[in-house]
Amino acid sequence: MPGTVAAPRAGILSELHSRYETVREALSRIDKAAGEMGLPPVSARLTEPGGTGQRRGPEAQYLEIFAVSIATHHMLIAEGVKPVAIVGQSIGELWALAAAGHLSVEDAARLAVARSQVLSRQNWDGKMLAVGVDGRRAESLAGLMNHPDLVLACENAPRQSVISGPERLIEQVERVADAFGWPSLPLDVPHPTHTPAMAQAARDLRATTPRVPYGSGRWRVRSPWLGRDVGDDDPVDLVAGALTARVRMLHTIRELHAAGADAFVECGEWPVVTKFVEASVPGVQCVVPLSESDPVEAVRTLFAETADVGRFRSRLPAPSSTGHGAPARVRTPATVAAVTVPAVSAPPAPPATVPASTPYAASVTYAPVAAPVVEVPVRVAPAAEVLAPAAPVEEVPAPAAAPVTAVPTEAVSVTPPASAGLDYDSVLAELRTLYGDFLGYPADLLGEDDGLESELGVESLKQVVLLGRVSDRFDLPDLRANSSLLTVGTLRRIAETVVQGRAEAAA
Known part of the structure; x- marks a missing residue:
């Protein structure tokens, strides 16, 4: 399950809300908890097709991310998926605990708000x-x-x-x-x-947040920062401890894959943790239902494909050292059911991202950070599947230090600026060549309306590099800061922005 990611789109849960009673119930419980804390309900903005309702403040954003994750998880369960393990990135670990039944939906919502308040x-x-x-x-x-x-x-x-x-x-x-x-x-x-x-926020959270009832849960939860399954761990201590800890999503993904996980389902709106999975363990199956035109059909198709391949078995025969199940990390993708997992050493070979699962105590599934939860579907019985959580989008702290004055800031030679009189076709042709050479694609195969990330798979960091080169090529320094070209980038939008920018510069 994802951790801290962008606020979900309005109406994103409209179909799931109308289709599944369990989704409606979960959203109602989140709204109830929000109202008790003096916050506006979150379900209206997420379920109304017209996108009505305004999101307000970080607390509402966290609750909306939670609502998307838990709703996707309930859809998976309703479609016959049997999660083997649930993994969350950063705060996504809290979503995973709720999805696994380790604590109630209301208590997870309250704890998310308490965390946000101490940080604020x-x-x-x-x-x-x-x-x-x-x-x-x-x-x-x-x-x-x-x-x-x-x-x-x-x-x-x-x-x-x-x-x-x-x-x-x-x-x-x-x-x-x-x-x-x-x-x-x-x-x-x-x-x-x-x-x-x-550290101070962690101390405040432990001191001011009421303790909540919790249990072992229905599924295993794997924690990327603990490096083990969540067992008899107090949720308040788990959330507080994660504030200062490093999130090791890469290691968790590889451990789960080594244990037999071969498919990940992210419970967030966009591929966040699944991007980490695909980069760490090439060839695994990753699905982000809410990013598909038909989320339910995407899940059913994955279910059918895994059923054809056969049961995904865990290579871990023993339960975790705690005996209670796998720890879950909260972060940025989909919800996943967790299964207790014994300590697994990460293989030195290529990175792995999808944990396999077996009947209740032998397999592990992993959900990514910053945030979304991922579920891994596995066939455990004629009508049951296991979903492995996608790794959440974790936040990574970096140490601060003395100013860096001795390091050169000019590392790349800049191509002479283009002339001001550029037309759209010539700019598009240059962009196709530039992007094609960088990505290894034939220029004529790069469609002007193809989504750079959604269709061509160009991750955000590569897009940053490419925008920098476009900025240098056309002498448009402000282009680097145009984040909209990263979130919904296409060659058409970039070309139009370049033409407009050059025209304004000439004027």
């Missing part, structure tokens, strides 16, 4: 930065600054890490990364976490 009270001037390198180099990069609060916060994939730390130091880290030619992208999160700077 601390009001830390921090920031998180995704960097396109492995964890070892990202940790070394953060260490250059020699600041205790600037740290490697998340290891998401073989070539994506997150650094968390004071904003002024993160800006220096970004310049150093650029000098080395390492792509980076600031993360738009309400509360940067996973750094020692959050």
Whole structure:
């Protein structure tokens, strides 16, 4: 299940809400808890086709992310999926605990709000930065600054890490990364976490949050920051501990895959954790139902395909050391059922992302960070499947340190600026060549309306690099900061922006 991700689109749960009683009940329970805490209901904005309702504040955003994750989880269960394990990234671990039945939906909502409130009270001037390198180099990069609060916060994939730390130091880290030619992208999160700077907020959460009833749960939950299954662990302590801990999504994915997981279902709106899974374990099955035109059909198709292949069996014969089940991490994708998993050492071979599952106590599923939860479907009986959670979008803290004045900031030679009189066709032709050479695609196969990420699979960090090259080529420095070209990027939109930018420059 995803952790801190962007606020969901209005109306995203309209179909699931009208189709499943369990979804309606879960959303009603979240609304009830929100009302008791003086917050507006979240279900109206997520279920009304017209997209009415305004989201307000970080607390509402967290509850909306939770609503999307838990609703997707209930849809999966209603369609016959039997999650083997549930994994969440960052706060997504809280969603996973609720999905697994470790604690109630209402208590999960209250704890999410309490977490947000202590972070807002601390009001830390921090920031998180995704960097396109492995964890070892990202940790070394953060260490250059020699600041205790600037740290490697998340290891998401073989070539994506997150650094968390004071904003002024993160800006220096970004310049150093650029000098080395390492792509980076600031993360738009309400509360940067996973750094020692959050120690005070963690203490406040433990001291002020009422303890809630909890149990072993129906499914296993695997925790990326604990590195083990969640057993008889107090939810308040789990959420507080994660605020200062590093999220090791990459290691969790590989462990689950080594244990037999071969399919992941993300319970978020967009592919976040599944991107980490695909990068860590090529060839596994990843599905993000809510990003499909027909979410239910996407799940049924995966169910049918896994049924044809046969049962996914866990290679782990014994239960976890706690005897209670696998720990779940909350972060940014879909909900997943968790199954107790014994300690598994990550294989040195290629990264793995989908945990396999077997009958109740022998298999593990993994859900990604920052956030969404993922479920892994596995055939456990004639009519049952297991879903492995997608890894949440974790936030990665980066250590802060002394200013970096000795590192050059000009690492890439800039092509001479283009002339002002550019027409759309000539710009599009140049973009096709530039993007095709970088991605290894024939230029004539790059459609002007193809979604760079949704259809061509160009991840956000690569898009940052490419936008930088476009910016240099056409002498449009403001182009780098145009985030809309990353979220819904197509060559048509970029070409039109370049033409308009050059025209304005000429004027």
